[in-house]
Amino acid sequence: EAGVVQSPRYKIIEKKQPVAFWCNPISGHNTLYWYRQNLGQGPELLIRYENEEAVDDSQLPKDRFSAERLKGVDSTLKIQPAELGDSAVYLCASSFGQGKQETQYFGPGTRLLVL
Amino acid sequence: GDSVTQMEGPVTLSEEAFLTINCTYTATGYPSLFWYVQYPGEGLQLLLKATKADDKGSNKGFEATYRKETTSFHLEKGSVQVSDSAVYFCAFLLTGGGNKLTFGTGTQLKVEL
Numbered sequence: 195e196a197g198v199v200q201s202p203r204y205k206i207i208e209k210k211q212p213v214a215f216w217c218n219p220i221s222g223h224n225t226l227y228w229y230r231q232n233l234g235q236g237p238e239l240l241i242r243y244e245n246e247e248a249v250d251d252s253q254l255p256k257d258r259f260s261a262e263r264l265k266g267v268d269s270t271l272k273i274q275p276a277e278l279g280d281s282a283v284y285l286c287a288s289s290f291g292q293g294k295q296e297t298q299y300f301g302p303g304t305r306l307l308v309l
Numbered sequence: 310g311d312s313v314t315q316m317e318g319p320v321t322l323s324e325e326a327f328l329t330i331n332c333t334y335t336a337t338g339y340p341s342l343f344w345y346v347q348y349p350g351e352g353l354q355l356l357l358k359a360t361k362a363d364d365k366g367s368n369k370g371f372e373a374t375y376r377k378e379t380t381s382f383h384l385e386k387g388s389v390q391v392s393d394s395a396v397y398f399c400a401f402l403l404t405g406g407g408n409k410l411t412f413g414t415g416t417q418l419k420v421e422l
Binding site: 198200225227229234235236237238239242250285287289296297298299300301302303 | 313343345351352353354355358398400402408409410412413414415
């Protein structure tokens with residue numbers, strides 16, 4: 195079974211430029227998560243989708259960040275414009291459902307460097 | 310607020326040594342507990358989990374027991390290998406918390422020959 199797929203793996207951009215990350219979850223997983231991991235820290239949730247609905251986006255900086263999951267499968271996270279402080283690893287995860295019994299499976303992440 | 314506290318790293322051990330990485334949590338509710346491992350340049354992989362008090366999660370020689378009375382979930386391994394070198398994250402999940410995994414800051418383990 196294929197795992198969570200993310201692309202690109204690495205991205206270097208200049209500040210004020212836009213950037214987008216793509217995620218394809220494990221087949222059949224209807225819950226999708228975007229996390230941000232700063233250097234030396236644990237991941238922090240940005241947004242959670244149940245199918246195509248964003249059910250928790252309270253931690254997403256909405257002035258510059260946006261996300262979509264139009265058909266309830268793959269998802270895109272966008273930053274526009276990027277700032278120096280956005281340099282981090284952006285992780286996508288998926289799970290079959292919700293609830294504390296459900297395991298979240300993580301992709302390899304996209305490492306973003308903003309210059 | 311809800312949080313996870315892990316022992317700071319790096320932890321440096323010789324091969325075949327005994328490993329303990331301490332983890333305690335503060336949560337309003339009854340969480341599930343997880344250990345994730347991150348190898349260099351890779352994403353997080355689930356190592357083990359426990360969903361109720363006194364449950365023991367185990368995988369690849371690693372073990373952790375859910376201790377509700379001490380709100381702890383310490384990771385142990387009897388004999389580490391060089392290939393165990395990675396960053397280990399303790400985390401919990403509360404259903405009422407929006408299915409959000411709350412992570413500790415991670416503990417880097419270095420195993421030397």
